Every structure is written in C-alpha cells, then in structure tokens.
Amino acid sequence: MADLRSNFLGIKSPNPFWLASAPPTDRETNVVRAFKAGWGGVVWKTLGDGDPIVNVSGPRYGAIHSSDRRLIGLNNVELITDRPLEINLQEIKKVKREWSDRAVVVSLMVPCEEKNWADILKRVEETECDGVELNFGCPHGMSERGMGAAVGQVPDYIEMVTRWCKKHTRMPVIVKLTPNITDIRFPARAAHKGGADAVSLINTITSIMTVDLDQMSPWPVIDGQGTHGGYCGPAVKPIALNMVSQIGRDAETRNLPISAIGGVTTWKDAADYIAMGAGNVQVCTAAMTYGFKIVEEMISGLSNFMDEKGYQTIEDFRALALPKFAEWQHLNLNYVVKASIDQDLCISCGRCHQVCEDTSHQAITNMVDGKRKFEVKDEECVGCNLCAIVCPIQDCITMVHQTKGTDPRTGFAYDRPYANWTTHPNNPGAHSAE
Ligand SMILES: Cc1cc2nc3c(=O)[nH]c(=O)nc-3n(C[C@H](O)[C@H](O)[C@H](O)COP(=O)(O)O)c2cc1C
Ligand code: SF4
Numbered sequence: 001m002a003d004l005r006s007n008f009l010g011i012k013s014p015n016p017f018w019l020a021s022a023p024p025t026d027r028e029t030n031v032v033r034a035f036k037a038g039w040g041g042v043v044w045k046t047l048g049d050g051d052p053i054v055n056v057s058g059p060r061y062g063a064i065h066s067s068d069r070r071l072i073g074l075n076n077v078e079l080i081t082d083r084p085l086e087i088n089l090q091e092i093k094k095v096k097r098e099w100s101d102r103a104v105v106v107s108l109m110v111p112c113e114e115k116n117w118a119d120i121l122k123r124v125e126e127t128e129c130d131g132v133e134l135n136f137g138c139p140h141g142m143s144e145r146g147m148g149a150a151v152g153q154v155p156d157y158i159e160m161v162t163r164w165c166k167k168h169t170r171m172p173v174i175v176k177l178t179p180n181i182t183d184i185r186f187p188a189r190a191a192h193k194g195g196a197d198a199v200s201l202i203n204t205i206t207s208i209m210t211v212d213l214d215q216m217s218p219w220p221v222i223d224g225q226g227t228h229g230g231y232c233g234p235a236v237k238p239i240a241l242n243m244v245s246q247i248g249r250d251a252e253t254r255n256l257p258i259s260a261i262g263g264v265t266t267w268k269d270a271a272d273y274i275a276m277g278a279g280n281v282q283v284c285t286a287a288m289t290y291g292f293k294i295v296e297e298m299i300s301g302l303s304n305f306m307d308e309k310g311y312q313t314i315e316d317f318r319a320l321a322l323p324k325f326a327e328w329q330h331l332n333l334n335y336v337v338k339a340s341i342d343q344d345l346c347i348s349c350g351r352c353h354q355v356c357e358d359t360s361h362q363a364i365t366n367m368v369d370g371k372r373k374f375e376v377k378d379e380e381c382v383g384c385n386l387c388a389i390v391c392p393i394q395d396c397i398t399m400v401h402q403t404k405g406t407d408p409r410t411g412f413a414y415d416r417p418y419a420n421w422t423t424h425p426n427n428p429g430a431h432s433a434e
C-alpha cells in the first residue's frame with residue numbers, strides 16, 4: 001500500500017494535498033471541515049495588517065463552462081481576508097493545536113516595508129503554525145496598493161522581501177509566485193537568492209472572462225462596471241505545469257522545492273505536477289466547485305496509481321518526467337506515427353474527415369467504394385493527431401508508431417535512427433557548425 005505521507009520543508013502532512021490560500025481556508029470552520037474530509041494541509045487565506053480589507057458585495061466570480069456545464073475556468077475579483085487579523089491568528093493557533101498532524105501554513109501580504117513584515121511574522125509565529133507563504137501574486141486590488149503582484153513582478157523586490165522574512169522568522173518561508181510575468185525563472189531565482197525555502201505557483205492569471213453585451217460591461221458586472229480578475233481552475237493547469245517544469249530545469253533553481261498550484265482537480269493532475277518535480281500540490285477551484293470531499297478521490301486515485309506502478313512514496317516518482325523534457329530542436333524527427341481508425345468503434349460521425357480535410361492534410365476518406373467510410377490515407381497522414389483529439393469516441397482513433405517498411409508519404413524507411421533538427425540537412429545552423 002502506497003505511503004502518501006508528505007514532508008515538504010520538514011512540514012509533515014498525511015498526504016500531499018493542501019488547500020491553497022483562498023475562500024476554502026478563510027476561517028476555522030472551513031479548515032476544520034477540510035481536515036475532517038481528509039486534506040493534508042492548508043495555506044490559510046492571506047492575512048494583511050492594518051484595517052481589514054473591504055471586498056465588493058456584488059458578484060465576485062466569473063466562470064467559463066464546457067457545453068455540459070462543467071466548470072473549466074474561474075475568475076475572481078476578491079481580495080485577501082476581510083476578517084480582523086487577531087481573529088484569524090486566534091483561529092490558526094486553535095486549529096493547529098487541535099490538528100497537529102496537518103500542515104497549517106499562513107499566507108501573508110503586507111506593505112513593502114521591513115517593519116511591517118517583521119511585525120506580522122512575530123505575531124504569526126506565536127500561532128505555532130508550520131510556515132508562511134508570501135503572497136506576491138494577487139493580480140488585482142492589492143497590486144494597485146503596492147502589494148501582491150506589484151512585488152511579484154519585480155525580482156529585486158521579491159529577493160528583498162524574502163530576505164527580510166528569512167531574517168525575521170525561523171519558520172519555513174514559501175514564496176508564492178505570480179504567473180503574470182514574461183519568464184517565471186526570474187522571480188523564482190530572486191526568491192532563491194533571497195533565501196526562500198520553497199516557491200509555490202501559480203497564483204491567478206489576470207483576465208477578463210467575457211463581456212455582458214446587454215450591459216456592455218466586462219463580466220461579472222458590479223453595478224454597471226466590471227474589472228479584471230484572477231483566473232484559475234482546470235484551464236490554467238497547462239500553464240502552471242510548464243512554469244513548474246521551467247523552475248525544476250533551471251540550473252539556479254533546480255533544487256528549490258516547489259508546491260504546485262493551478263487546476264488540480266484529480267489525482268492525475270497532482271501526479272503530473274509531482275512527476276514534473278513538485279513536492280506537493282495545493283488546490284482551490286476544485287474544492288470550490290465540488291466541495292472538500294473531492295480529496296477522497298484524489299487520495300485513493302494517487303494511492304492506486306502508486307500501487308500499480310510500484311512507487312512506495314511520493315519521492316519515488318517525483319521529478320521522474322523532468323529529464324524527458326526536451327527543447328524542440330532535440331525531438332526525434334525520424335519518429336513516425338500514423339492515425340488508425342478502429343472501424344468497430346467508429347460511429348461515422350465524420351468529424352475526423354472534416355477537420356483533416358479543412359485544417360490538416362486531407363488524409364481521411366469519407367467515402368470508400370461509394371459507401372460512407374472513414375479510413376486513414378497513410379500516404380497523406382503526418383501523424384498530427386488532430387483527428388484523435390476531435391473524435392467523440394474514446395480510443396476509436398489511435399496513433400500508431402510505425403517501425404517496419406517505408407513511409408508512403410516521404411519515401412523514407414520507418415526505422416531510421418534518432419536524428420534531430422540540430423543535424424538536419426535543411427538547418428542552415430547545422431551546416432555552419434561543420
Ligand atoms: C476566490 C479566490 C480567492 C483567492 N484568494 C487568494 C488569496 O487570498 N491569497 C492567495 O495567495 N491566493 C489566492 N487565490 C489563488 C489560489 O490560492 C490559487 O493560487 C489559484 O486559485 C490557482 O489554483 P486553482 O486552479 O486550484 O484554483 C484565490 C483564488 C480564488 C479563486
Ligand atoms: S493524424 Fe492529422 S494528418 Fe493524420 S489523419 Fe489525423 S488529422 Fe489527418
């Protein structure tokens with residue numbers, strides 16, 4: 001039986017599933033419900049100093065749904081906690097005492113002055129929580145006040161504030177990064193230089209979900225106006241997964257622990273992040289969409305996967321997929337696949353033919369011997385897999401690796417050895433290197 005226990009920066013939790021700093025971790029009631037449901041840890045909703053934040057009382061969320069009403073992307077115009085600091089601190093202390101086997105990390109965002117950070121860290125330390133996460137990511141509302149993404153978009157500030165925090169606390173410091181930058185490696189390096197124990201990413205992506213064309217306003221509409229908000233949920237996972245891998249591959253940050261966030265909805269999402277180097281994962285939108293019990297599926301799914309593959313601990317498969325990441329010019333140009341249609345599964349809907357005809361290589365028939373039939377023409381197929389993606393029947397179209405014979409499209413043998421763009425005859429760079 002797989003051992004899902006997680007030890008992230010010395011912070012122990014029974015599993016690697018933490019709730020990210022957001023409404024699910026806003027208060028004791030929620031966090032206790034989450035722990036009862038089985039979550040391994042939480043990052044408490046971001047605390048600030050000074051007067052409590054004021055949120056809008058109009059709609060805070062926008063969403064993109066699939067045609068079957070499943071939530072694909074969520075955006076919010078919410079700010080950090082609007083509850084008094086003292087109340088939050090009391091609750092954090094109580095929860096940590098009562099749930100000592102769970103991780104309780106506290107997210108923080110205060111003005112960019114050393115004294116503010118020193119003061120709040122001292123107060124947070126008294127709660128005996130397990131660590132702090134610096135919120136350098138909030139893309140709206142707080143960034144205009146010189147906090148959140150306003151810090152996270154300037155590597156020098158990240159380094160400076162991280163260094164202050166390391167100076168003023170003995171707790172592990174996790175730096176939460178904003179994706180609203182050009183290259184995630186720069187803020188990650190800055191956090192590393194400042195002494196961060198780990199980075200977590202991603203916070204939300206600046207976005208406008210849609211326009212209400214009746215009111216002619218960005219949506220959600222608050223008394224006739226809308227604003228940009230932070231985008232998250234399943235739709236952002238590919239962006240976050242790439243960023244996680246960038247940090248894991250970068251020479252300066254490759255040993256920096258990563259807490260991965262962004263669209264984790266199933267055990268598979270978590271496994272993807274761990275395979276790309278993350279030490280644990282954090283979840284927000286999935287809990288807001290399906291409730292806390294979704295963690296049960298995540299735990300059992302990850303456990304089954306690990307049992308099937310013979311991985312005893314998370315560390316056994318962490319970062320295993322990272323070395324398989326190659327830059328484009330190193331991909332094998334002699335690797336050939338062709339689409340293959342299972343005629344028994346095919347319902348003759350014609351979608352594969354339509355897309356290949358209109359937007360790919362005209363490689364699928366729609367008529368054979370005067371009858372409606374969909375067959376792949378190997379002499380045209382470039383193996384792009386668009387047809388397999390649009391086919392409504394799972395596994396009806398598979399991409400088959402060709403190893404024997406000759407490709408009727410190119411006239412080359414299928415079993416040519418690995419060769420990439422760096423040595424390709426069409427690459428002018430390959431010749432100049434000779
Ligand atoms: C309504 C809402 C409020 C959020 N508030 C915070 C916050 O206070 N601090 C923070 O660091 N991140 C906040 N986030 C971002 C999440 O912690 C997380 O980084 C992001 O939602 C991506 O994860 P997901 O795709 O699982 O939702 C918030 C997200 C949502 C949806
Ligand atoms: S893999 Fe691409 S080229 Fe080949 S049949 Fe499918 S859509 Fe057409």
Ligand code: SF4
Nearest residue numbers: 346347349350352391
């Ligand atoms: S999309 Fe799939 S089901 Fe539809 S015709 Fe093509 S192979 Fe058959």
